[in-house]
Amino acid sequence: xxxxxxxADTHAADHESFGIDNRKLGMWLFLSSEFLFFGALITNYLxxxxxxxxxxxxxxxxxxxxxxxxxxxxxxxxSLTMVLAHHALTTGDQNGTRTWxxxxxxxxxxxxxxxxxxxxxxxxxxxxxxxxNPASSAFFMLTGFHGAHVAIGVIMLLSLFGMAKRxxxxxxxxxxxxxxVGLYWHFVDIIWIVIFTVVYLLGAV
Amino acid sequence: MTATAERxxxxxxxxxxxxxxxxxxxxxxxxxxxxxxxxxxxxxxxFIVGGLEALLLRIQxxxxxxxxxxxxxxxxxFSTHGLTMIFLFVMPISAAFMNYLLPLxxxxxxxxxxxxxxxxxxxxxxxxxxxxxxxxFGDVTPPLGVEGVPGNIDPSQQTxxxxxxxxxxxxxxxxxxxxxxxxxxxxxxxxxLQILGIASLVSAVNFLTTIFNMRxxxxxxxxxxxxxxxxxxxxxxxxxxxxxxxxxxxxxTFDRAFGTLFFQAAGGGDPILWQHLFWLFGHPEVYILxxxxxxxxxxxxxxxxxxxxxxxxxxxxxxxxxxFLGFGVxxxxxxxxxxxxxxxxxxxxxxxxxxxxxxxxIFNWLGTMWGGRIRFTTPMLFAVGFxxxxxxxxxxxxxxxxxxxxxxxxxxxxxxxxxHYVLFGGSIFGLFAGLYYWFPKLTxxxxxxxxxxxHFWIQFVGFNLTFAPMHWLGxxxxxxxxxxxxxxxxxxxxxxxxxxxAFTIAVGILVFMFNWSWxxxxxxxxxxDPWDARTIEWSIPNPTPxxxxxxxxxxTSLDHFWHMKYTEDxxxxxxxxxxxxxxxxxxxxxxxxxxxxxxxxxxxxFPILMASGVPLIAYGIIYHRGVAxxxxxxIGAVISIGSLLGWGxxxxxxxxxxxxxxxxxxxxxx
Numbered sequence: 001x002x003x004x005x006x007x008a009d010t011h012a013a014d015h016e017s018f019g020i021d022n023r024k025l026g027m028w029l030f031l032s033s034e035f036l037f038f039g040a041l042i043t044n045y046l047x048x049x050x051x052x053x054x055x056x057x058x059x060x061x062x063x064x065x066x067x068x069x070x071x072x073x074x075x076x077x078x079s080l081t082m083v084l085a086h087h088a089l090t091t092g093d094q095n096g097t098r099t100w101x102x103x104x105x106x107x108x109x110x111x112x113x114x115x116x117x118x119x120x121x122x123x124x125x126x127x128x129x130x131x132x133n134p135a136s137s138a139f140f141m142l143t144g145f146h147g148a149h150v151a152i153g154v155i156m157l158l159s160l161f162g163m164a165k166r167x168x169x170x171x172x173x174x175x176x177x178x179x180x181v182g183l184y185w186h187f188v189d190i191i192w193i194v195i196f197t198v199v200y201l202l203g204a205v
Numbered sequence: 206m207t208a209t210a211e212r213x214x215x216x217x218x219x220x221x222x223x224x225x226x227x228x229x230x231x232x233x234x235x236x237x238x239x240x241x242x243x244x245x246x247x248x249x250x251x252f253i254v255g256g257l258e259a260l261l262l263r264i265q266x267x268x269x270x271x272x273x274x275x276x277x278x279x280x281x282x283f284s285t286h287g288l289t290m291i292f293l294f295v296m297p298i299s300a301a302f303m304n305y306l307l308p309l310x311x312x313x314x315x316x317x318x319x320x321x322x323x324x325x326x327x328x329x330x331x332x333x334x335x336x337x338x339x340x341x342f343g344d345v346t347p348p349l350g351v352e353g354v355p356g357n358i359d360p361s362q363q364t365x366x367x368x369x370x371x372x373x374x375x376x377x378x379x380x381x382x383x384x385x386x387x388x389x390x391x392x393x394x395x396x397x398l399q400i401l402g403i404a405s406l407v408s409a410v411n412f413l414t415t416i417f418n419m420r421x422x423x424x425x426x427x428x429x430x431x432x433x434x435x436x437x438x439x440x441x442x443x444x445x446x447x448x449x450x451x452x453x454x455x456x457x458t459f460d461r462a463f464g465t466l467f468f469q470a471a472g473g474g475d476p477i478l479w480q481h482l483f484w485l486f487g488h489p490e491v492y493i494l495x496x497x498x499x500x501x502x503x504x505x506x507x508x509x510x511x512x513x514x515x516x517x518x519x520x521x522x523x524x525x526x527x528x529f530l531g532f533g534v535x536x537x538x539x540x541x542x543x544x545x546x547x548x549x550x551x552x553x554x555x556x557x558x559x560x561x562x563x564x565x566x567i568f569n570w571l572g573t574m575w576g577g578r579i580r581f582t583t584p585m586l587f588a589v590g591f592x593x594x595x596x597x598x599x600x601x602x603x604x605x606x607x608x609x610x611x612x613x614x615x616x617x618x619x620x621x622x623x624x625h626y627v628l629f630g631g632s633i634f635g636l637f638a639g640l641y642y643w644f645p646k647l648t649x650x651x652x653x654x655x656x657x658x659x660h661f662w663i664q665f666v667g668f669n670l671t672f673a674p675m676h677w678l679g680x681x682x683x684x685x686x687x688x689x690x691x692x693x694x695x696x697x698x699x700x701x702x703x704x705x706x707a708f709t710i711a712v713g714i715l716v717f718m719f720n721w722s723w724x725x726x727x728x729x730x731x732x733x734d735p736w737d738a739r740t741i742e743w744s745i746p747n748p749t750p751x752x753x754x755x756x757x758x759x760x761t762s763l764d765h766f767w768h769m770k771y772t773e774d775x776x777x778x779x780x781x782x783x784x785x786x787x788x789x790x791x792x793x794x795x796x797x798x799x800x801x802x803x804x805x806x807x808x809x810x811f812p813i814l815m816a817s818g819v820p821l822i823a824y825g826i827i828y829h830r831g832v833a834x835x836x837x838x839x840i841g842a843v844i845s846i847g848s849l850l851g852w853g854x855x856x857x858x859x860x861x862x863x864x865x866x867x868x869x870x871x872x873x874x875x
Binding site: 014015016017018020022025026029030032033034036037039040041044047048051053054130131133134137138141145159 | 313317318406409410411413414417418419420421422423424425444445446447448449451452453455456459463464465466467469472473474475478482757850853
């Protein structure tokens with residue numbers, strides 16, 4: 001998605017501009033829309049999450065807070081490694097960039113593994129599936145869409161890593177790609193902080 | 206074109222497309238003008254389809270106890286008519302104007318992300334075909350209906366038209382849920398709208414980035430044409446309302462495909478939640494439909510009144526105000542759904558406040574015309590028609606904000622009359638004003654004025670004959686979405702008038718289509734500035750050269766092009782400069798002869814490829830229980846993700862060492 005109208009005679013200086021790279025501005029705008037997407041999903045969970053639905057098992061009864069706290073910590077740490085990857089690139093440390101990119105992807109994958117385990121436990125051990133009640137539907141839909149976002153982020157991180165590996169380093173243009181992936185990655189983290197707080201912690205009390 | 210540059214060594218999957226004419230040039234284009242034209246023609250085809258659906262409805266309702274359509278067909282026709290007109294006509298034809306005009310009006314070479322722009326179009330086009338493909342690929346299991354009620358459908362009576370989506374354009378739950386709509390028609394609507402939503406979201410990001418970052422030198426935000434302002438407002442509305450409907454559509458799809466219980470009352474779900482989510486999108490959506498037309502009218506009125514737009518800043522901020530308030534009024538669509546009295550009062554009040562920014566706009570348009578030397582050309586007639594019809598629709602809209610009155614009107618033809626006055630009398634009249642006004646920009650020719658005025662008057666009379674009686678019918682108690690009515694109701698005479706009006710509109714549209722295709726080939730040459738226009742898109746030759754501006758323009762004021770031609774005398778009256786004609790001749794010459802080679806983004810296969818995978822995934826989700834469905838999801842995902850990878854590796858622009866791709870001497874219009 002790396003593209004701007006970079007024609008020979010079109011430079012930012014010839015135009016009125018907000019001074020932000022087109023791609024970065026586009027990413028910010030996209031993420032502003034994504035906030036509403038998760039806002040609707042979280043609201044949906046809040047509408048149904050407090051109900052008991054007869055005797056069926058509802059999400060807040062089956063949370064394993066210590067386990068999810070650990071996987072949340074892992075995801076938060078991946079934001080740190082993402083920043084370190086970006087920092088390494090700005091200082092010209094290509095080895096460091098590759099290492100931290102891979103570390104970020106690994107931490108993201110660990111989080112996803114944790115989510116798979118959590119879903120497995122809920123479905124097979126606790127007997128709470130997508131179709132048990134509206135609260136479980138809302139829970140799986142919310143966390144599932146978040147997981148899908150993390151998975152896409154991991155794919156983008158690994159693509160960057162592959163690019164850096166093959167070309168012996170990330171060029172200036174790819175540096176912007178790293179920033180874009182970074183923005184997206186931090187967004188996914190921030191959303192998780194909200195989900196963990198609102199859905200897990202406040203739901204369990 | 207001349208020989209192209211030596212192939213670069215960049216890794217690609219395909220040879221880069223090179224056609225500049227013919228079928229492949231359109232398929233692979235990333236030029237905002239060609240994309241805009243494709244949006245326009247595709248949208249107009251769906252306008253005809255939606256119009257034919259409306260005519261079928263009107264034949265059915267022309268007299269009491271109509272038996273032209275079955276109940277199932279009637280349900281499918283009014284639902285598909287709404288979906289088609291809103292999502293497949295008004296939105297994409299607004300996108301056509303935005304695509305074509307946005308870079309021209311702000312003095313840019315193209316939009317910020319040309320390939321994403323092409324992808325938006327193809328996603329829209331494939332999404333639209335996807336919805337209608339239910340005729341071929343749908344599973345027409347009939348709705349259960351309610352026993353004993355006329356209209357209960359026998360499977361053997363299932364017809365082609367009856368297989369189209371039939372849950373209303375709003376797809377209310379639980380009617381559109383798995384138990385009451387067990388066929389696949391609603392799945393096609395839900396997933397099709399999801400695809401169209403992605404297309405619009407990508408466009409919104411693209412247009413906003415373009416407006417923020419690519420304005421011509423000197424074009425500060427408050428020097429932008431009002432149409433660009435309205436484009437910006439609409440893009441924000443899309444950005445913030447589409448994710449909400451995306452979630453609602455996913456929930457509806459999950460209920461139907463994967464057995465979730467979001468809207469299934471028997472399982473503890475809440476059908477009213479659908480209404481909240483839908484209208485939280487749906488109300489901003491109606492401003493998405495009207496604001497582009499308001500932008501067009503704000504461009505047309507000053508030109509033909511020969512006055513600057515009265516209260517430019519007020520109109521701009523009123524547009525923003527409408528958009529902002531638009532997120533706080535959704536429940537006025539739901540006054541009959543057992544809201545608490547506090548909520549009803551709050552949403553009634555917030556709905557009334559919408560009248561303030563709208564009123565500001567109306568008075569500013571009137572102020573623009575007041576004291577102007579008005580030329581009643583066809584675009585001006587449509588613009589004035591817009592203002593008049595929109596006022597009527599707006600006033601009936603205000604009556605909905607009074608809750609007890611709304612209870613009386615809900616689900617009657619009064620509502621149908623109201624939203625057709627704002628969306629047809631409003632949006633569509635405004636859009637026709639734009640089509641007539643910018644036709645020379647597309648073709649370099651003028652549309653026939655006599656035919657244009659004939660079209661206007663036929664459509665204007667037909668429109669009022671169609672929709673004004675619906676007010677009376679509604680207040681007499683004729684209920685919306687009813688398949689037939691009894692003779693004792695006395696609804697017959699007005700309904701006959703409505704049907705005659707609908708066919709009158711159709712005649713008007715035929716006149717327009719004839720005028721368009723005739724003028725495209727035979728219309729008189731327009732020259733550079735046929736309307737004595739104000740905005741800078743008219744400062745370049747017609748039809749627009751493929752590179753837009755030969756030199757990047759610099760703007761020093763609002764209505765920059767007007768000020769190149771006119772100055773003020775001591776009493777503040779506009780006086781044409783002595784050298785205005787020389788200026789126009791110079792612009793005509795310079796615009797066709799760039800002083801240096803202009804490099805444009807190269808065409809690409811990847812946008813259309815990427816878009817083609819998405820409907821395959823949607824088919825796969827509908828038929829995911831079988832092997833074929835799972836296979837389709839896989840194939841679609843491989844195509845889309847593969848195209849994205851190829852896209853990422855392909856540079857926007859091939860290196861231009863050596864070959865002169867766009868020699869100035871070759872600079873002719875496409």
